[in-house]
Amino acid sequence: MGAIEGIRKIDKKNHIVVISDEPYHTYSRPLISYYLAGKVAEENMYYRDRDFYGRNGVKPILGTGVRSVDFDRKTVVLCDGREVRYSKLLIATGGKPFTSPIENVYKENVFSFTKLDDVKKIEKAAARGARAVVVGASFSRLKAVEALVHRGVKVTVIDIMDRIMPRVLDETASSIVLKTLGENGVELLLKTTVERILGDEKAEGVLLSNKAVLACDFAVLAIGTRCNTDLVKGTKIKVNRGILVDGMMRTSEPDVYAAGDVAEGYNFIEERSMEIAILPSAYKKGETAGINMAGGERIFEKGFIMNSMPFLGLSILSAGLAEQHEGVRVKALLKEAENTCKSSYKKFYIKGNRLVGYLLVNGIDRAGIYTDLIRREEDISPFEDSLGGEDFGLICLPKDARKVRMLDGLNKE
Amino acid sequence: MNIGTSTGTASPAGISRKRIYCMEEVCIGCRLCEIYCIAAHSKYKYDLVKTFKKMLKRPLPGIIVEEQKPVSFGLQCRHCQEPECVKSCITGAMKKDPVTGVVTNDAFRCIGCWTCILACPYGVIRRDEQEGKIASKCDFCIENNGEPACVKNCPNEALQIGLAWE
Numbered sequence: 001m002g003a004i005e006g007i008r009k010i011d012k013k014n015h016i017v018v019i020s021d022e023p024y025h026t027y028s029r030p031l032i033s034y035y036l037a038g039k040v041a042e043e044n045m046y047y048r049d050r051d052f053y054g055r056n057g058v059k060p061i062l063g064t065g066v067r068s069v070d071f072d073r074k075t076v077v078l079c080d081g082r083e084v085r086y087s088k089l090l091i092a093t094g095g096k097p098f099t100s101p102i103e104n105v106y107k108e109n110v111f112s113f114t115k116l117d118d119v120k121k122i123e124k125a126a127a128r129g130a131r132a133v134v135v136g137a138s139f140s141r142l143k144a145v146e147a148l149v150h151r152g153v154k155v156t157v158i159d160i161m162d163r164i165m166p167r168v169l170d171e172t173a174s175s176i177v178l179k180t181l182g183e184n185g186v187e188l189l190l191k192t193t194v195e196r197i198l199g200d201e202k203a204e205g206v207l208l209s210n211k212a213v214l215a216c217d218f219a220v221l222a223i224g225t226r227c228n229t230d231l232v233k234g235t236k237i238k239v240n241r242g243i244l245v246d247g248m249m250r251t252s253e254p255d256v257y258a259a260g261d262v263a264e265g266y267n268f269i270e271e272r273s274m275e276i277a278i279l280p281s282a283y284k285k286g287e288t289a290g291i292n293m294a295g296g297e298r299i300f301e302k303g304f305i306m307n308s309m310p311f312l313g314l315s316i317l318s319a320g321l322a323e324q325h326e327g328v329r330v331k332a333l334l335k336e337a338e339n340t341c342k343s344s345y346k347k348f349y350i351k352g353n354r355l356v357g358y359l360l361v362n363g364i365d366r367a368g369i370y371t372d373l374i375r376r377e378e379d380i381s382p383f384e385d386s387l388g389g390e391d392f393g394l395i396c397l398p399k400d401a402r403k404v405r406m407l408d409g410l411n412k413e
Numbered sequence: 414m415n416i417g418t419s420t421g422t423a424s425p426a427g428i429s430r431k432r433i434y435c436m437e438e439v440c441i442g443c444r445l446c447e448i449y450c451i452a453a454h455s456k457y458k459y460d461l462v463k464t465f466k467k468m469l470k471r472p473l474p475g476i477i478v479e480e481q482k483p484v485s486f487g488l489q490c491r492h493c494q495e496p497e498c499v500k501s502c503i504t505g506a507m508k509k510d511p512v513t514g515v516v517t518n519d520a521f522r523c524i525g526c527w528t529c530i531l532a533c534p535y536g537v538i539r540r541d542e543q544e545g546k547i548a549s550k551c552d553f554c555i556e557n558n559g560e561p562a563c564v565k566n567c568p569n570e571a572l573q574i575g576l577a578w579e
Contacts, residue, residue, distance in 0.1 A: 039524060364530055
């Protein structure tokens, strides 16, 4: 979608063909938990209007996957045998779920949580009072938990780590999350994993690595997602964890681009090419690829991870670095509320005179200013003390820095 | 004045579009911009007395007044050329109108995930949790021909309409 809008910024005429194995118009993957919670109807899961393809001169081929790509003949071969020729190709196959090896895993009531079809299946199993086991306490899994809680399902979450989301949350933040899970009747079992699914046709329970047995009516697996590079495996296209691309989203093969979660991107804070599997960067990578495919010029730069994680009434934002690194200072502010779930927690990661990351729990107002300080690599030394303050705003910045923002774009004539 | 037609002037430099700018040197921090913004978006359109006397749940102002004496200014959505909020929106609720350039949030489709709050460089999107959870921001008073109530009622003309090239 970002790519289509990118292409059409430059080129209004040439044909665009979109091929997807899913039968749906471009829908928002992050919305599947809202669908399951009954908060978003299927017709509102689409990013753009129904006539988006028509208006943009796009021919969609939906519900048919791609079998292979012949890069020499510049031809895409579909699973049904059809062939589509291209002059420029964008690979945006996204991510796919992976799970650790579990015995006896293929059951009709053991689900993934990645696609719309997954939640359509879960919806049927998730009756009020049903017992569910959710494996993996990642953010997307926690969104599944939230949706199940809203449906009145009794949920047990199992995670192999000793803390919840240790790469994003520190002790203080995870204690707020734990309290919230508890208040919503969710049980959390850490430092253990599912060894085996019990039951014949259907899963009736799980056997944990600590040999405990948990009965359940259904299970949601998939521990995380990885770049879905199946299509280019064994081809000339260079792949690391994701498809390797340059700043213009070009792969190692001429006229072939990659974007979205399948492509790596340059993370300027960690100073390396890596997966940045979040929606804002997926859009921008697509837009960048589209503009370049159409003959324009755009570089994807200053990529970094950022996430908004609203969850059972909590608001959690994180951007840039989220763990202690060498040479990085930390500033943390905790404002405790009577109910821990309402406590406000702010943590900033500072390297030299630059903000390189932050974590906010509940006190998230005006957070984008912090994100912008990271992006601009602004010298924060004149106002470092004001970070995290109740009245933090552009007013805390030196006048020059503020004027650049407030008068942005103004034509002075 | 209609920003849809009067600002779509194309030139080699791009399109000239109206934006609201605040001159902090002349802002007196009276917060009338907030008051008029709330009234302009209430069901009593522009009636201050009814808005504040009769409504228990009033709309949030689309402008944020920042103050650290002696400096003060009002700040609202910049309606950016490359809006971070639109690009990061996970529902498609946040949109930039290709004709007027105005960035608006479709309250019906917004689910209050706050990704726009994470992304907006100016910190001008608020959480509105009065009825459901939705992101709230300046809409350039598009329903009033794009004549922003804050600009119209700023007593010291600190808030002004300026032109920006996009």
